Amino acid sequence: MTQSAGVVRARTVLVIEDDAQIRRAVKTALADSAERIVEAANGREGLGLAASWRPDLVVLDLGLPDMPGIEVCREIRSWSKMPVVVLTARHSEDEKVALLDAGADDYVTKPFSTKELAARVRAQLRRALASSLSAEAVVTADELRIDLPARRVTRAGEDVHLTPIEFDILRAIASQAGRTLTHQQIFDAVWGNAVGNAQQYLRVHITNLRRKIERDPAKPRLVVTEPGVGYRFELPR
Amino acid sequence: MILGIRSFTSWLIWLAVLIVLTIVMHGVRQDIEEAHVVIPYLLVVLGGSATGGRALGFTLAGLSFLLIDYYFQVPFDTLSVGKPLDWVVLLAFLATAAVATQLLARAQDEAREAQRRTREVEELSRLAEHAEALREANRLKDMLLASVSHDLRTPLTTIKALAQEVAASGDGRARIIEEQADRLSRMVADLLDLSRIKAGALPLHAEINTSDDLVGAVAAPFASVPRERLKTILHLDQPALVGRFDFVQSLRILGNLVENALRFAPDDSPVEIEATRDGAMLVFTVRDRGPGVPEGERERIFEPFYRPDGSPPDAGRAGLGLAIARNLAELQGGTLTYASLAGGGSAFTLRLPAADLEPPPASL
Numbered sequence: 001m002t003q004s005a006g007v008v009r010a011r012t013v014l015v016i017e018d019d020a021q022i023r024r025a026v027k028t029a030l031a032d033s034a035e036r037i038v039e040a041a042n043g044r045e046g047l048g049l050a051a052s053w054r055p056d057l058v059v060l061d062l063g064l065p066d067m068p069g070i071e072v073c074r075e076i077r078s079w080s081k082m083p084v085v086v087l088t089a090r091h092s093e094d095e096k097v098a099l100l101d102a103g104a105d106d107y108v109t110k111p112f113s114t115k116e117l118a119a120r121v122r123a124q125l126r127r128a129l130a131s132s133l134s135a136e137a138v139v140t141a142d143e144l145r146i147d148l149p150a151r152r153v154t155r156a157g158e159d160v161h162l163t164p165i166e167f168d169i170l171r172a173i174a175s176q177a178g179r180t181l182t183h184q185q186i187f188d189a190v191w192g193n194a195v196g197n198a199q200q201y202l203r204v205h206i207t208n209l210r211r212k213i214e215r216d217p218a219k220p221r222l223v224v225t226e227p228g229v230g231y232r233f234e235l236p237r
Numbered sequence: 238m239i240l241g242i243r244s245f246t247s248w249l250i251w252l253a254v255l256i257v258l259t260i261v262m263h264g265v266r267q268d269i270e271e272a273h274v275v276i277p278y279l280l281v282v283l284g285g286s287a288t289g290g291r292a293l294g295f296t297l298a299g300l301s302f303l304l305i306d307y308y309f310q311v312p313f314d315t316l317s318v319g320k321p322l323d324w325v326v327l328l329a330f331l332a333t334a335a336v337a338t339q340l341l342a343r344a345q346d347e348a349r350e351a352q353r354r355t356r357e358v359e360e361l362s363r364l365a366e367h368a369e370a371l372r373e374a375n376r377l378k379d380m381l382l383a384s385v386s387h388d389l390r391t392p393l394t395t396i397k398a399l400a401q402e403v404a405a406s407g408d409g410r411a412r413i414i415e416e417q418a419d420r421l422s423r424m425v426a427d428l429l430d431l432s433r434i435k436a437g438a439l440p441l442h443a444e445i446n447t448s449d450d451l452v453g454a455v456a457a458p459f460a461s462v463p464r465e466r467l468k469t470i471l472h473l474d475q476p477a478l479v480g481r482f483d484f485v486q487s488l489r490i491l492g493n494l495v496e497n498a499l500r501f502a503p504d505d506s507p508v509e510i511e512a513t514r515d516g517a518m519l520v521f522t523v524r525d526r527g528p529g530v531p532e533g534e535r536e537r538i539f540e541p542f543y544r545p546d547g548s549p550p551d552a553g554r555a556g557l558g559l560a561i562a563r564n565l566a567e568l569q570g571g572t573l574t575y576a577s578l579a580g581g582g583s584a585f586t587l588r589l590p591a592a593d594l595e596p597p598p599a600s601l
Contacts, residue, residue, distance in 0.1 A: 025398030089390045093485050111422050114401045131457040142481045193322040200445045201594065207447040207477040218453060228485035
């Protein structure tokens with residue numbers, strides 16, 4: 001991956017998609033984001049190319065002829081952290097949750113806008129680059145500053161008082177900014193294996209958290225809801 | 238009744254057999270040994286209890302006992318017994334007959350019980366098969382809808398992608414192709430959803446959610462709409478309003494209402510979303526200052542394929558939005574209603590079940 005003048009560019013992006021027309025459209029859309037684009041028309045070929053090219057990012061279609069795309073995703077995830085952006089024709093939220101739980105980083109639903117796809121891919125490249133540099137101890141977004149080790153949050157220099165659970169939720173999503181975490185992933189990060197009904201209040205905690213850290217809690221910009229799927233911490237650009 | 242007739246017949250038959258046997262053996266009683274008399278009687282008792290049950294068996298045993306004693310034991314034709322050994326024979330007969338009757342009857346009871354159970358099990362398995370078939374039919378319906386949706390979307394994806402490519406090279410007509418592809422894909426989605434709802438194949442996830450979260454998510458896709466045009470009213474000075482509803486489907490209902498409001502109301506008039514609580518329900522209201530809905534059409538707007546009179550045939554969507562929205566509200570135990578606003582405009586009200594948290598999460 002390279003970065004110049006704030007623009008992240010991948011060395012290699014792998015596109016796994018059986019429809020030649022869509023593959024071409026994806027290639028065109030990503031021309032500015034990658035030096036080289038490698039193509040595969042089925043899952044087996046895709047896995048082979050992923051292993052040999054070690055791409056910076058994979059665009060993966062779910063409806064492949066030889067194996068379920070979600071299996072391809074799991075297999076890649078078993079040995080690599082390379083970002084996987086999934087193309088899916090299914091619009092059901094359960095499907096999206098299954099994808100993220102299988103290790104996908106983001107998804108775009110068909111029919112998609114090529115601009116949207118390019119933006120998602122760039123965001124994942126930026127995120128991958130940032131996390132490869134260092135695991136950040138301090139996250140800043142707008143006027144919000146989150147000191148993870150010190151468990152301290154300030155907004156425009158003023159202390160923000162969060163409950164322990166609110167802080168744990170914020171830490172879980174902010175330390176993976178730009179990535180949608182499923183409700184389950186947040187549960188696991190905050191409550192671990194605890195049993196009880198505390199988890200069902202996740203959405204209430206998120207609401208209270210927003211009221212403390214968002215400039216306009218009615219139009220949240222930092223903690224973004226991905227309906228039916230989970231939440232994402234956005235770093236404003 | 239059939240059983241009554243059957244047992245009555247076997248009583249008649251076996252009593253007749255007993256009489257015939259006695260008459261026959263009476264004729265030759267000088268030539269047969271007393272112990273040999275007992276065996277045929279025992280057979281009659283067994284036969285009787287096998288076909289007529291316990292009561293017939295015991296009756297035959299008792300009668301046989303008396304008949305043997307009277308006709309076949311010396312002294313003949315009296316009830317007195319000559320030798321002590323004869324007592325042994327008689328009592329042995331009675332005991333054998335009684336035990337055999339009892340055993341046979343019990344075996345029959347058990348057989349009947351086993352049969353009844355078998356029938357029950359068969360009945361249950363028929364029911365289970367039926368339920369399985371229903372589940373299978375549902376699954377197929379689901380799969381069919383999913384595959385139709387997939388098959389319709391794939392060509393649309395290609396059309397849209399190619400149109401975007403052509404549009405990038407400056408051909409304005411490509412933009413129209415893309416818009417129409419989007420429209421078609423929305424209609425496909427609406428039609429599929431309505432059929433899913435009608436087929437009962439739409440999964441709902443009723444969970445604890447807040448009105449803040451829902452209203453925020455409703456406003457999110459309209460980020461490009463100016464703040465004065467789309468107003469969200471949350472009462473942030475009070476604790477968050479909590480309900481138990483399906484977030485995605487409720488979002489869809491409100492998103493549809495806001496979209497309609499923005500489309501039909503004048504560009505410079507505000508559209509408001511407000512969340513409040515009324516007793517056991519959360520109330521979400523979408524208000525606009527548009528033309529409103531004429532008196533006679535206020536319920537018709539919730540019917541599928543409704544289109545306002547005089548609207549061009551290709552205006553907007555297939556007219557399914559409000560029908561889907563009302564169905565989705567009712568599936569969650571809520572309602573969706575329309576009221577006109579004084580001074581012009583519309584208010585659509587979505588009511589969803591509220592929830593009270595125990596203990597309040599603030600204390601966790």
